[in-house]
Amino acid sequence: MNFEFTEEQGMLRDSVARFIQDSYAFDTRCKIAASDEAMSRDNWQTLAELGWLSVPFAEEHGGFGGSPVDTMVVMEEFGKGLVLEPYLATVLLFGGLLQRGGTVEQQAELIPRIIEGGCLGAFAYLERQSRYELADIKTTASAQGDSFVLNGEKVVVFNGASADQLIVSARTRGEQSDRDGITLLLVPADAAGIERSSYRLMDGQLVANILFQDVQVPAADVVGEQHAGFDLMHEVVTAANIALAAEALGIMGQLNAKTLEYTKTRKQFGVAIGSFQALQHRMVDTFMAYEQTKSLLYRAVCELDGGGDDVAACVHALKVMVDRSGRKIFGEAIQLHGGMGITDELDIGHYAKRLMMINTTFGNGDYHQAQFSQLRYSA
Template identity: 70%
Template sequence: MNFDFSEEQTMLRDSVARFVQDDYDFDTRRGIVASDEGMSREVWQTFAELGWLSVPFAEEHGGFGGGPVDLMVMMEEFGKGLIVEPYFATVVLFGGLLNAAGSDGQKGEYIPGIIDGSRLGAFAYLERQSRYELADMLTTATAADDGYKLNGEKVVVSNGMNADTLIVAARTSGEQFDRQGISLFIVDAKAAGVERVSYRLMDGQNVANITFKDVSVSADALLGELDGGYSAMDQVIQEGIVALCSEAVGLMGQLNSKTLEYTKTREQFGTAISNFQALQHRMVDTFMSYEQAKSMLYRAVCALENGDEDLRRELHALKVMTHKCGKHIFEEAIQLHGGMGLTDELDIAHYAKRLMMINATFGDRDHHQTQFNALSYGSKTADNLASMSDAA
């Protein structure tokens, strides 16, 4: 199979790499993370001018018309640069839902603003009790007048504080765990009854808990079919898993490169520690982990692009492999750097923290391993495997 990138994909990858090298060094990133918004509007506008915000959108809306591979090469480079601007939240999730479920009118109203950088978005779906189960939802949307009233709370909303517009998942019928009965609504982030509390995650990302108290939205705010929002959520989160794991592969590659370079400069007993055979073996092991994660990513991207029947299983495997390999790589990177590998002043710790947060997003290793086992071996065997894993 040919894994060579097209000329356009290579140009896209190189443009991000040049930006990171020339304009987004580690000190610049630290300053952005320390700012009130936790992102740079100027950098975001640069993304728009370079055309990066248009990549996954159709040409009829002013987009690039890109697919999963185009998104993969960009997200991998974003990972290498530790980019904190809300590309994932606004373009992949918010924009992805518009692509998946939006009407022509809704796409025409919101997508051009994403592309030109004037609109920041967020997807509010996670609740305190839901863990990794998308359908576990208590936020409600009840019919009122000519629209709906939203009540409930969403937590850990990526870019939730800076977003101009939210897409909110709410229950319009059914019971707490039913997949049928979930609907999606486009909500003005500054609407009456919307309250946001901002905080930072360990990787510097800005998130928010958002409360909705009798928030009125019109009937036109419904995104997709009434009671049919789960399928759109599921589709976009599948795309989101691939995007996040692409970022993770970029992070792993940088950790390996930076650690290898450090072992060539750090001396012990009068010689560079890269000359020690035991450490050479460990660096080979981390390189192999990186290659395994990258291979699994390519496999999942191909499955996503081709709409394979085994896509869901491939995504579970990708998430498990990303967690396993990422943990191995960042633990070795920190250990080989010594105590300073944990300091805030060194970028190694920031790469490690970002990998940890990616591993916990959309389900951790145990969650995806259980789902993979169920799809591969059946639920009864999967339960036995899970029990054996717990016992071990």
């Protein structure tokens, strides 16, 4: 099978890589992380001008009409630079829900604004008790006339502090964990009755807990079908998991490259530590972990792009592999760098923290191992 990128994909990869090299040095990234929004509005506009915000959107909305492979290319390079701008939250989650389930009016109004960099979005799905279950929802949306009244709380909302628009999962019928009875609502982030409290995660990104108290939402602002939001959420999150795995792959590659370079320059007993056979074996192990993750990522992307029947199993397996390989690679990188590996002054620890956050987003390795086993057992 040919896994080579097309000429356009190669150009896309090279352009993102140049941006990371020229404009997203580690010191610059640290300053962005320490800023009030933990993102750069100027960088966001640059991403828009370069066309990267348009990659997954259909051409009729002004998008590039890209495939999951194109998204993978962008996210892998973003991983190498530890990019903080909310590409996942705004383009892949919020934009993905609109692309797949939005009305003609919602798509016409918001997707061009996302592409132009004028709209920041967020997907508010997670609750305190829900852990990794998308269907575990206590937030309610009660129908009143031609509107819904939204009440509840969402936590760890990616880009929730800076978002202009939110898509919120709410229960409109059924029991707390039923997949049926979930409705997705498009809500302005400054609507009356919304209270946001922001905080930073260990990887530097700013997230928010959002409280909804009697928020009025017109019935026309439903995204997808009423009571049938779970399948739409699941479809978008599946694609987002693959994109996150691509970001993780970029991070793993950087950790391996930086650690290999360090072992060539760090001397002990008068020789470079990279000359020690035991350390060479460990570097080979981390290289193999990277290659195994890459292979499984390509398998998952091909399944998703081709509409295969094995997408769910591939994604569960990929998340397990990202968890295991990521832990191995960042663990070895930190240990081989010695005490410097965990300092804020060195980028190694920051790569490790981002990998840990990716591993807990939409389910960690143990969760996806259980889901994979259940899927295979039920089949």
